[in-house]
Amino acid sequence: MAKSRLASLFGGTTDGFFYGIDTNVGQGFHRVAGNLWGAFLPPTNAPTDWKNCRTIIAWGSDILRSQFQMDSEHFLEALRNGAKLVVVDPMYTTTAAKADLWLPIEPGKDAYLALAMMQVVLDEGLHDEEFLRARTTAPALVRTDTGELLRASDVSAAGDDESVVAMNSETNDVEALAPETDGSYALLGEYTVDGIETKTSLTVLKEHVDGYTPEDVADVADLNPDDVRTAARWLATRGPGGILPSYGVGRYIYGHVFGQAYAILMALTGDYGNSGNIHNQHGNLWGGNQALQVGDYTSPGTESESVSASPTTGVGYKDVISAIEDGQFDVIYAMESNMLVNQFPDRKRWIESLKNVDLIAWADMHHTPSVQHADLILPAAHWFEKEDIVPSYSHPHITYRHKVHDPLWEAKSDYWIMDKLAAHLGHEDAFLGDKHEELRMLVDRDDRLDFEELYEEGTVEMDYQTIMYQDEFGTETGRLELYDDAPPVESGPGLDEEVSLELPKPLEARTDDDYEKSDKYPLVFMQKHGVFRIHSQYEMNSWVREVNTEPQLDINPKDAKTRGIDDGDYVRVHNDKGEMVVKAKYNDGIKPGLINTDQGWWDRDYVRGHHNDLTDSEVAEVGRTFAFYDTRVEVELAPDDVDTSNYTGGNPVGANAEKTGGD
Amino acid sequence: MTGPQQPKLTPLPEWDAEADAILDGVEYDADLGKRMARDAIRVSNGEMTDAEFHEKYHEEVLEEFGQDDRPTKPEGFEDD
Amino acid sequence: MTKYGLVIDQERCIGCHACAVTCKQENNVPMGQFWNRVLTEGGDHIDTPSGTFPDPGEASTLDMAYQPTACQHCENAPCVKVCPVNATYTRDDGIVEIDYDKCIGCRYCMAACPYNARVFNWDEPEQMPEEGTGDVPARPQGVVEKCTFCSHRVEEGLDPACVVNCPADARIFGDLDDETSTVTKYIDRYETDRLLEDRGTDPKTYYISGEMSPGRPQRSEKLESELDERPSASNSDDDADSGGDEGGYGDSGASHSLDGDPMPHVPAVKQGGDD
Secondary structure (H helix, E strand, O other), rough: OHHHHHHOOOEEEEOOOOOOOOHHHHHHHHHEEOOEOOOOOOOOHHHHHHOOEEEEEEEEOHHHHOOOHHHHHHHHHHHHHOOEEEOOOOEOOOHHHOOOEEEEEOOOOOHHHHHHHHHHHOOOOOOOOHHHHHHEEEOOOEEOOOOOOEEHHOOOOOOHHHHHHHEEOOOOEEOOOOOOOOOOOOOOOEEEEEOOEEEHHHHHHHHHHHHOOOOHHHHHHHHHHHHHHHHHHHHHHHHOEEEEOOOOOOHHHOOOHHOOOOHHHHHOOOOOOOOOOOOOOOOOOOOOOOOOOOOOOOOOOOOOOOOOOOOOOOEEEEHHHHHHHOOOOEEEEEEOOOHHHHHHOOOHHHHHHHHOOOOEEEEEEOOOHHHOOOOOOEEEEEEHHEOOOEEOOOOOOEEEEOOOOOOOOOEHHHHHHHHHHHOOOOOOOOOOHHHHHHHHHHHHOOOOOOOHHHHHHOOEOOOOOOOOOOOOEEEEOOOOOOOOOOOOOOOOOOOOOOEOOOOOOOOOOOOOOOOOOOOOOOOOOOOOOOOOOOOOOOOHHHHHHHHOOOOOOEOHHHHHHHHOOOOOEEEEOOOOOEEEEEEEEEOOOOOOOOEOOOOOOOOHHHHEEHHHOOOOOOOOOOOOOOOOOOOOOEEEEEOOOOOHHHHHHOOOOOOOOOOOOOH | OOOOOOOOOOOOOHHHHHHHHHOOOOOOHHHHHHHHHHHHHHHHOOOOOHHHHHHHHHHHHHHHHHOOOOOOOOOOOOOO | OOOOOEEEEEOOOOOOOOHHHHHHHHOOOOOOOOOOOEEOOOOOOOOOEEOOOOOOOOOOOOOOOOEEEEEEEOOHHHHHHOOOOOOOOOOOOOOEEEOOOOOOOOHHHHOOOOOHHHHHHEOOOOOOOOOOOOOOOOOOOOOOOOOOHHHHHHOOOOOHHHHOOOOOOOEEEOOOOOOOHHHHHHHHHHOOOOOOHHHHOOEEEEEHHHHHHHHHHHHOOOHHHOOOOOOHHHHOHHHHHHHOOOOOHHHHHOOEEEEEEOOOOOOOOOOOOOO
């Protein structure tokens, strides 16, 4: 918050996830369900409700590795209560090891599978008719001539231009569809209305998905058609269930199509608004109630007397790179972030771009690879060395964190630094100069909280909604929109022609076998979120580094042996963009044709190169999100002259690193 | 250094080499340690009694360590 | 009598190594050593399965589980029998412990332990941070060390650190001699195995597989920080006294229960266990 307030003092630019990271699948989902919560994964029931779930489809999510700290007990409780667990993943993960049914899908084929499951649901008549009539546009009529939805104004002079219409099979007349309204609407069929030929949206969808039978898709995605049917039947017939994706599928460039597809699949099975539904792997953003509500603090000007403000500009990560390259920034002030030089794809491009910036100042408590590109380094205090108020996206509490130790050496809190910066910029009054009092002032702005109570109790539970999607959807029609008659058009990499997305259509870039360079670079390269780090954090946690010593390459022994690679050999992973040298780890649980190195390792951990020297910063029209997994590479034995002595010599700290203290 | 994938639960034939490694360079009688370790499992298994085990190694332990304070000493055992 | 034991539910275990690392912190375990390790049952490496990846459309034969492994605290401990100086001994409460003052470093116990649960300080132990961590003094070079079931915590009525810090609630500690304890109930109710039972060591560590248990009941009022304000939680034998505020998010652990047994937690009637 203080960061945004500081930026507002001089009309600065602040960066953000929106768009660029983690925003792919969510955007597809929101096309169907309404843009309720921004671009991230959709809201989901509180994890405390997960125990009521009868079928969980963990889709591209290894939740028990990547989101275990809060939610594993709730996930496990669902399984103990008898939920069927389906895991869709090209890797046999910790989560897959607990599955009733594992679908070892070919990378990038997720939208195919979702379409096949819809085909099964509709073909076998397992769809939830009542839900579809009351809460979706399934009965909305689509004009055969234009492909547009029939509007009320098309059939009645008094009708409006917005409302979509459905055929009431009792009255044999069309009606405008209101949100949350049941009626005897025809779900399937063709109707001529005032001489206009139409079909219901569900009919159009059914015709579309009939091109994706389990047999067709099993062939494309290396699955068993019976398994596809089983997964679809479990979701449709076992009671409330859910699909639990993470950001994995969104790491393919067209991951948003999967978001659109699974939103529709869950509409067919009526899995919205019930106890036992799941829509995403973390119980985040429960109405935003767990964040402090501080009014215009971050963009002062209306309430605040002494502070004049200029509007700030938000730039999504996907656009930050070109903005830097265009020389739009003279100064970058960065804090507690290792994104630019470690976590973003196409790492060398970012490093090169930073030459266009006159001054880079970096406040951080670790000497990260990104910090090393700064002109000025400001040693920031650890979170245990300062008091703060902390929200969470994995539980509905606001926490007061008390300082437990004075900052070591010359470290200062970020608040201290920003207060001084503001003063130098001529805004002595921007901050109170006393963090404790600043926090008190912020809490006083939030009617729900009492400062003394929060300070004393340490943790206050905020109101939250346990069951989501109980009200009208945020779409134009207030309903889940199965068919989009004003669809976005995708024309990105790997596509021969423009594709409009009225309905989900599987799109692929580099994962496609027909990709132009698939012969030269036959392996798809994934960088999973591992269990031993939160992204690039905990690099210097020496105890964990004893368990997880160095970056490794999960490779199926079949792929390794054809390349003459033994278990434990150091290998060079490369493509046109760059390379990395890591140790090969035979793993029979990874699909042949796919390899993995957990993300988050620092450059110093690699014998040579970096995983993000292999990835691309290109994004799709609709997805607008970095596609880390949409990467192809080849692997060969590392050249004889690579020096692996820091690992082979038994130093667990890092190939290119000095031995350092703990975190 | 104990690797994160250790300890394996070692089948007895492989235990032999492992015990050698554990006792390699020990300041005491490695061979005695190995024989005692093997027989201690026999005691656990019921193939040998505490008393038999104690008696079998008493002299050697005394000689090697100058004491024998093992809890396996049977009642009335002459501890000289 | 009290006989402390540990139940590990492998159906719940997610292989996160939190138990291994928290053990290291709590017990001041030197760098290069672990008293508690999380083995992968499957392939040769951490997080790899046995079997081979299924061909397209074929059924999977892959299999993987996690087996956290530390001292099994055997009733019939071979390490105790071979120790010529009685440094390794079994306490009255069943915990196998080492008197580091007596240990002469002969390593006979290590050779005798079928679980490789013991580590030897070959060099001067190095702690991280240097001044050490946790609530246990560092051990010198030349002695053997191992898991103590956190006896220093158990003596204060607390569960071992690995139990408290398991995010999957997969570890349950308690008194095997108490028929009302959670560990006893789980051993009765669920399918359990012990490691290398054919060696006759009679370990006091049990592994659940097959049907998943409710795991360790975690209740907010049982948290360590609140222990002082709620002495009744560890001193009372009144089962009904274990409730806290009902219905809040923090009490979600209340859903963990055996059928017909609303709260598997049993307050310890003696020191330690089941907290």
